[in-house]
Every structure is written in C-alpha cells, then in structure tokens.
Amino acid sequence: MEVKINEMGSEVVDGFLCKPKDFDPNRPIMHYKTIIMICDDERCSKAGKIDKSAQLREILKDMGLNKGENRIKITRTGCYGACRFRQVAQVVENTQANGEPKNNALWLKHTHQYSETEWRNIFRILSEGKILKDELGEDAFIPMKVYN
Numbered sequence: 714m715e716v717k718i719n720e721m722g723s724e725v726v727d728g729f730l731c732k733p734k735d736f737d738p739n740r741p742i743m744h745y746k747t748i749i750m751i752c753d754d755e756r757c758s759k760a761g762k763i764d765k766s767a768q769l770r771e772i773l774k775d776m777g778l779n780k781g782e783n784r785i786k787i788t789r790t791g792c793y794g795a796c797r798f799r800q801v802a803q804v805v806e807n808t809q810a811n812g813e814p815k816n817n818a819l820w821l822k823h824t825h826q827y828s829e830t831e832w833r834n835i836f837r838i839l840s841e842g843k844i845l846k847d848e849l850g851e852d853a854f855i856p857m858k859v860y861n
Contacts, residue, residue, distance in 0.1 A: 720780055745786040747816065747839045750803045751824070753789035757800040760825040765800065772832055776840075783840040798822035798855050804845065816845045820855035 717725040721743055723733035751757075751766050758765075769787045773779045795801045802821040806814035816839060827835075838848045846854065 743780070743784070744782065745784045745807055746782065747784075747807065748786040748788060748805045750788045750790045750805070752791070752793050752795075752799065752801045754792035756796045757792075757825070760799045765825065768829075769832060772829060773836060776833065776836055778836055778840055785836055785839060793820075795820070795822075795855060800825035801855065804839070815842065818857075819845055820857065821853055822855045 717730075719725050719731040719733060721731075721733070721740075723735065726732045726734050749769070751769070753766065766787050766789045770779065773785055773787065778785045790803075793801050793803070798820075800823070802824045804816050804819040804821065806817045808814050808817070821835075835845070835849070838845055
C-alpha cells in the first residue's frame with residue numbers, strides 16, 4: 714500500500730487527501746501568501762460545470778505556488794449573494810505575512826469564463842506582489858458599495 718504524505722510532510726489517514734495520522738494540535742497551519750475563495754454554491758458551480766477548485770489547485774501545483782512563501786490557497790465557499798456576477802472569487806492576502814495588503818478583499822467576477830492562461834496570469838501577478846486591479850483593470854472586479 715502506498716503511503717500518502719500531505720503538503721505539510723505528514724503521513725495521511727487512509728481514505729483522506731490531507732488529514733494527518735499524527736494529530737498535533739499545536740502545530741501551526743501552513744503559510745499562505747494569498748487565499749482565493751471560489752463560490753461553489755448551486756448557481757456558481759453550475760455556471761462552471763467543472764470542479765473549478767480542483768482545476769485551480771492543479772495549476773498552482775504546476776506553477777509551484779502550492780507551497781513556499783508565495784503559496785496561494787484555493788478554498789470553496791457557499792453563496793456570497795452575488796449570483797449575477799457568477800462564478801465569483803474573493804481574493805484575500807495574509808496580512809501577517811505580507812504587511813500592508815495590495816490585493817485584499819477583491820472580488821473577481823465571471824471567473825467561470827476564465828481560461829487556464831488567465832488564471833495562470835492572475836496567480837503570477839499575485840505571486841509577484843503586483844496589484845491585480847492595475848494589471849487586470851477595474852472591469853474584472855465586482856464594484857463594492859462601502860457604507861460610511
């Protein structure tokens with residue numbers, strides 16, 4: 714039987730992808746530079762018709778951005794209430810590691826239409842510490858109303 718090792722270097726429980734056999738409650742979580750939360754609720758998941766999160770994780774692995782100091786984490790979420798912009802993705806930076814965030818609380822719209830090349834470009838921009846809005850333009854993002 715093949716022994717599976719997760720990205721933190723721990724042996725994995727049979728039947729799981731990343732659950733460690735030896736649980737250490739004091740072990741820190743793996744660092745990430747940026748987390749992208751993809752809406753995977755009913756309408757958005759149907760818009761993409763594929764497992765977008767799994768696809769993006771494979772691209773990150775291929776680019777070497779699934780670990781290390783520029784790690785980008787992909788997470789599935791429930792509904793954000795922004796169905797008219799489906800499939801939405803929220804970009805959040807790890808301010809503990811990055812200091813002043815450049816790409817925090819950004820909402821990408823219509824990501825189900827993004828090609829692999831477009832996702833790779835987004836990941837490259839994030840890993841290089843560039844500003845997404847400068848590189849992609851305002852039209853790629855959901856306008857936000859901020860209440861004062």
